Amino acid sequence: MPPTNTPTLRQRRLGAELRKLREHAGLTSTEAAQRLGLQQARVSMIEAGRYPVGADRVRAIALTYACPDESLVDALAAMTGRRVRGWWDQCRDHLPPDLVDLAELEHHATALRVSLAIHIPALLQTPDHTRAMLREAVPSFRPHEIEHRLSHRIKRQTVLHRGTPPPYAALLHEAALHIQYGGPDTARAQLGHLLDVSEEGHVTIRVIPYNCPRFPGNGQTINYVHGADPHLDTVQLDTHHGCEFLDAQAQLTKYRTILDRTEAVALKPDASRDLIANIMRSL
Structure with a gap:
């Protein structure tokens, strides 16, 4: 070739x-x-x-x-041979290349771990929540750009619903549960979705509560993608200019440590579900 x-x-x-x-x-x-x-x-x-x-x-x-x-x-x-041409290839003409690469990376993942401070994880967002978030982008997206990005995010979520989905562990700060993107109704539906998906065996959601005395990594958004071998893991970070992908062994060790320490201070899954439910009822 x-x-x-x-x-x-x-x-x-x-x-x-x-x-x-x-x-x-x-x-x-x-x-x-x-x-x-x-x-x-x-x-x-x-x-x-x-x-x-x-x-x-x-x-x-x-x-x-x-x-x-x-x-x-x-x-x-x-990783060799004919490249898998997935749905993400259809997005190359109207989305940044790093978003397309992220979808392919998640498709091949053996496990996924994320940590966020003020956002709901992308793979767990409802369409209304995502659309409301995208409307706040600076510079603003045009309506058709919002729909392209929304479609891309929804299709990314299929990785969690395929025949053999990868284990998915989400660590999020309580602050993310209180931000009402789209208003109370959209926020209530989003929290209900978190409760529903947390009942699936391969999905774990744990919350860092407001009264937690520390937040390892200072709340930086981290998307840790496990490869078929630990040497092939990748860290994806969100920046104001797009996605950043890291794969040096020192970087992988650093972000694994941050995630492990964050998990150690987070509420257990059942307590996290109770907190999410309480916030939902308060809306």
Whole structure:
């Protein structure tokens, strides 16, 4: 297959992991190309995610680099071949690339953990809540842009309702439960939805109450996406300019620690449900 000038996040991640294996082996791209029987330019394109490789090629590369981690090699091999073209590909013409990449990343996740301070998790939002939030964007979205983003968010939520959904753990501050996007009726329906979805076996919702003396990570929104191997985990952070994706091992360790500490101070699931129900009744 010919090279591509617009590799997806998943393709770029595969290339980056192969580059890490090469560097860990102490090889330059020129030395690696000689051992693999490839041109140096081809190695560079593979590492940039611009040239597709098959599972056999990935295994040959890993063997050349003397990678001892069979689980990681298997996970990398599974990322090769013909790319899954999902519903998100239809969004590339009218949404930022990072939102499209996020949907693909979640599709391949083995588990999902999120932590938020003043927002309901995107995968747990009702359409009315989402639409009300999008109307507050700065600069403002035009009506058709709101509908595009709303449709994208609703389709992202299907990852939690497929045949074998990934475990999903949400940590959210009590403040997020009190903000009435769309008014009391919309807020009440949103809280009711949280209660409903929390009854599903693969979904866990835990709340950090107002009286909690600390909030690890200072309330930064964190979306931790588990890959097929721990080396392939990804952290997605929301910024004012779009999504930021992190995958360095030090970064992954940092955000796992923040999530673990946040979970330690959050209410248990049953107590969280009781708090959500009480707030809903007060509206």
